[in-house]
Amino acid sequence: MKSYINSLADYHDAPVAWEYMLTCPQEHIDSQMRHLTRPYKRTETPDRVERGDVVVLALESEKEKFNRPSVYVTVGGGIFDRELEEQLLGRGIGECFEGGVEGAAVKVTVQKASRTVFPEPDDEMAAAYAREHEEFSACTTVESYRQQVEKNYQEEKRREAFFGVMSSLAEYVLTHSDWEFDEEELHSIEDWMWGEMERGLTEIGKSLEQMTAEELRGYFGAETVEGIRKEIRNQAEWQIATALWLAHENGLDASKLSLEELEGAGREFLEQYVQEHLKFR
């Protein structure tokens, strides 16, 4: 490779968190328990509005968003307006009040309210869920299901921590080092990436010219062709820098090898380092 390292940061110096908690939060267990009880959930009409209830409101205000004859809102759901949702707590059905949002007055009438109620999970529910879901097939009691939920959570957290630290160390090295990129090598990777992107678009009957900014962002994370070019440039630099770093750590002379030949240079040194230093509580 013609690209080379001017100065290389040491991954040992990267400021990363090494200690992680594995305690499964009660909130996570509760949300997972709902998978057992969901088929048995029922709807009730509450006396007073509580967080999580769904209300139908009539709103009158100078502000367009708060001037509607009928709107469904989940109280505490946070997707309508948190300020107004808070003012609904404790209200009764049919109650009318003067609320305020963003400094403007809003006349609010609570037309309807409903509450979804989940029953307490029992072993029958767990057994039914086990029959339908292979990954929980051995969990035929609530207790065994809960244990599996905790185990899955801990495995996921271990995996997240491992890959998170690996990624942070690599990012530290790549962003704190100084690289000399060869333009020809960059162009070669950029051309290949651009070609692959165009081929992919052709396969699904699309072209860059016809795509909206929204579509471009969805597919490429950039809303303009110029933005995509910049993104591809960054990726090409990242690819070369990674290859040079891994070559160095594996004792290979990158100047005598091509990018393709360097693809075999592994991250075992980094995996071992991370595994030795990660701590879980």
Place this chain on the structure above:
Amino acid sequence: MATIYATDENYKELVSEGVVLVDFFGKTCGPCKMLARVLEELEDEFPFLNIVKVDVDECPKTSEEFQIEGIPDLYYYKDGQVLFHEPGAVDGAYIRERLAKILY
């Protein structure tokens, strides 16, 4: 409205009115199962939301019409018009942001 499973025949009718979240999925696809859980939780919290699930193997015509290349694939409709399209398994917070814009 609870979650409804579409067919090639009733798809257009199901998305023709109101705000509808359409999930193109496959039975054996891992990321689809993750998204399914996210959608179940959203349905618990926002039961007035319309969720339509399209099994790509059971609905080949609709999947072809939408040129579904990868799953899961999420479409946001309002009164029959696609407002957003999100390929891949997105998280609940992201879907909420989208819904806030569409619903209100």
